Amino acid sequence: MGLDLLFKIAGVGILISVFHTALKQAGKEDMAHLCTLAGFTLVLLWVVQLLGKLFYTVQDVFKLS
Amino acid sequence: MEIIKIVGIGFIVTMLVLMMKKDRPEFAIQLSLTLTIVIFLIILNKVQVVLQLFYDLAEKANISMMYLNTLLKIIGIAYITEFGAQVCKDAGEGAIAGKIEFAGKVMVMVMAIPIIALVIDTIVKLLP
Numbered sequence: 187m188g189l190d191l192l193f194k195i196a197g198v199g200i201l202i203s204v205f206h207t208a209l210k211q212a213g214k215e216d217m218a219h220l221c222t223l224a225g226f227t228l229v230l231l232w233v234v235q236l237l238g239k240l241f242y243t244v245q246d247v248f249k250l251s
Numbered sequence: 252m253e254i255i256k257i258v259g260i261g262f263i264v265t266m267l268v269l270m271m272k273k274d275r276p277e278f279a280i281q282l283s284l285t286l287t288i289v290i291f292l293i294i295l296n297k298v299q300v301v302l303q304l305f306y307d308l309a310e311k312a313n314i315s316m317m318y319l320n321t322l323l324k325i326i327g328i329a330y331i332t333e334f335g336a337q338v339c340k341d342a343g344e345g346a347i348a349g350k351i352e353f354a355g356k357v358m359v360m361v362m363a364i365p366i367i368a369l370v371i372d373t374i375v376k377l378l379p
Contacts, residue, residue: 188260188288188289188292188293189260192260192263192264192282192286192289192330195281199267199271199278199282200270201322202275202351203271222275226277226281227352229278229340230281236289237288239288239292239372240292244295244327244330245327246297247298248323248326248327250324250327250328
C-alpha cells in the first residue's frame with residue numbers, strides 16, 4: 187500500500203530533476219523553478235494525505251482525544 | 252515475515268534518498284518522511300494487539316481504566332513528538348526539532364497532572 191507511493195515519489199523526484207536540468211539548459215530558469223514547485227506540491231499532497239492517515243491511526247490506537 | 256519487508260523497503264529508500272539528496276534535497280526529505288509513515292502504519296497494527304493485552308490484564312487486576320488511558324495517551328504523545336522531531340532533525344532543522352520536543356514534554360506533563368495530584372493526595376492522607 188505504501189510501497190507504490192514511495193516509488194511514485196522517487197519517480198517524480200527523478201523526473202523533476204531531469205526537467206529542471208533540461209529547462210535550465212534551454213535557458214528557461216523561471217520555468218525550471220515552476221516545474222520544481224509543481225512537483226514538490228504534488229508530492230506534498232500525497233505525503234500530507236498519508237500523514238493524516240497516520241495521525242488518525244495513532245489517535246485511534248492510543249485513544250488520544 | 253513483516254520485518255524482512257520493512258528492512259527491504261528501508262534499503263531501497265536509502266538508495267533512492269542517497270541518489271536524490273545531492274540536487275533535490277526536498278524530495279529526499281519527503282521520501283524519508285513517507286518511509287517513516289509507512290513503517291509506522293505497519294507497526295501500529297501490531298501495537299494494537301499488545302495494547303489489547305494490556306487492557307485485558309488491567310481489567311483482570313481491577314486497575315482503573317483512567318490510569319491506563321493516561322499512560323497510553325502519554326505514550327502516544329511521546330511517539331508523535333519523536334516522529335515529528337526526527338523528521339525535522341533529518342531535514343537539518345535542529346531548532347524546530349527542539350521546539351517540537353519541548354512542546355511534547357509540556358503535553359506529557361499536562362497529561363500526567365491528574366496522576367501527580369492523586370499521588371500527592373494519597374501522601375497527604377497518609378501523613379498524620
